[in-house]
Amino acid sequence: MPTVYGLRSSGNCYKVQLLLELLGQPYRWVDTDSTQGATRTPEYLALNPNGKVPLLVLDDGRRLAESNAILCYLAEGTPYLPADAWDRARTLQWLFFEQYSHEPYIAVARFVRRWLPGDHARQAEVPRLIERGAQALDVMEQHIGSESFFSGGAFGVADMALFAYTHCAADGGFDLSRWPRVTAWLERVRSQPRFSAMAA
Amino acid sequence: MPTVYGLRSSGNCYKVQLLLELLGQPYRWVDTDSTQGATRTPEYLALNPNGKVPLLVLDDGRRLAESNAILCYLAEGTPYLPADAWDRARTLQWLFFEQYSHEPYIAVARFVRRWLPGDHARQAEVPRLIERGAQALDVMEQHIGSESFFSGGAFGVADMALFAYTHCAADGGFDLSRWPRVTAWLERVRSQPRFSAMAA
Structure with missing residues (x-):
């Protein structure tokens, strides 16, 4: 185990x-x-x-x-990671996007706003984090207009990775109603069998 | 093509x-x-x-x-990406490390110092970039003390990814002589057949 x-x-x-x-x-x-x-x-x-x-x-x-x-x-070997080489490549693309263009803004905005004092020097970073995080959400919104998921067309690990900080982006000051397709995708993730929510 | x-x-x-x-x-x-x-x-x-x-x-x-x-x-399908599941996982670990804990400091320090004017506001970021980049080099130095490469024990894509900004880290103000094992690993990468250098 x-x-x-x-x-x-x-x-x-x-x-x-x-x-x-x-x-x-x-x-x-x-x-x-x-x-x-x-x-x-x-x-x-x-x-x-x-x-x-x-x-x-x-x-x-x-x-x-x-x-x-x-x-x-x-x-590996489950439906959550595509076996097809191109679908796997596209899944990896979104996994690297998540760590480079998404998490450093959306997760960090959440951290600064929720865990640091209101007068902490890092609060000054928030406007730039919001701007760059919004760009990442724009890229997701564009993709999810033509496909239902991020893991080579099906639900999989790239969806889990992107869901992790997107679903709680409001904690960092993002208004997700600006990204209606992303919001609909979040619901598709939540509707997966055995879905488990993040601890509050 | x-x-x-x-x-x-x-x-x-x-x-x-x-x-x-x-x-x-x-x-x-x-x-x-x-x-x-x-x-x-x-x-x-x-x-x-x-x-x-x-x-x-x-x-x-x-x-x-x-x-x-x-x-x-x-x-995929070449010796540069391991077929073994665990070696592949370790290769991915270093690829994500490179994009999250290495590139945002070592590449950005190089960008700020080489491409931005000396009086640019972002020059103020350099000390923190150097500190965090040094931590990444410390982690590499520790790994490369027990293994020759980063791609599941053999030379492969994680070595290429880490080589890209490590070999020119001096551009960002890093003194690579502090990391002798990393320096020796850079030479092992350069000695690969058909190795191609980065444009100046």
Whole structure:
């Protein structure tokens, strides 16, 4: 049974929870609060030198970091990761888009607004985060006008990755009513059998 | 013959050039200068709505964005992308690490120092970029102490991705002599048959 080190309110960690629940795969979850320094201890850094959650640990001790790499590994051979080379490539495209053009703005806006004090210096970053995050949502809105999902035409790991921080984008100050197709796609994700919501 | 839209001095674009040269695969290259607005034209945005290079276009018109997704697609079935599930997962781990924990600091430090005026407001970002980029190099140094490469134990796409901005990190103000194992790994990459250097 694999073990996941993670923080339940982190979208990057939630992605892994969501996939495991959708797969109906048993797993252990070790609460690891990165906001309280739990990923910077010597013990944790020995597990993941990059000091981040989530981290997947297999029964034999092998360890895998990076949420989207974990998604691909766990989804291999399931309908959530396409076997077709081009569909797989398009899935990876959206997974890298999520980590480079989406999460650094939409997740960080949420972090700054929800977890930092209102007078913290980083509040000054919010307008730029909102602007760049809106560009990412625009790109998603355009894609989802012609296709139902982001994982090579079907529901899969790229949808889970993009859902993680899009569904709670309002926490960062985004008004999702500006992106009606994205909003409809969020509902399609929520309607998947065995869908599991993120912890509040 | 595939077409690559790219800027030769961009590490993200160079990754794709490097793989194609290593594979000995013929390709067309369309110079697309993102620093001069060439990725924000209506024509280019019709090809890649996210307005970035590189972009791979196949003969039948199919398009793929995101440098590391392009690497995986082109390397499928070659020795540069492991077939073994775990080695592939570890390769993806480093590809996501590169886009999330490495490129946003090491490539951006290079961009700010080399392409922006010395009195540009973004010069103020450089100390934090150097600090976070050094953390990424520390993580690489630790890994490369126990393995020769980053792509599941062998030379492959994760090495190409990490090489792209690591080898020119001095442009951003990093002193690579601090990371001797990384420096030795750079030489192992350069010694690969058909290795192709990045444009100056």
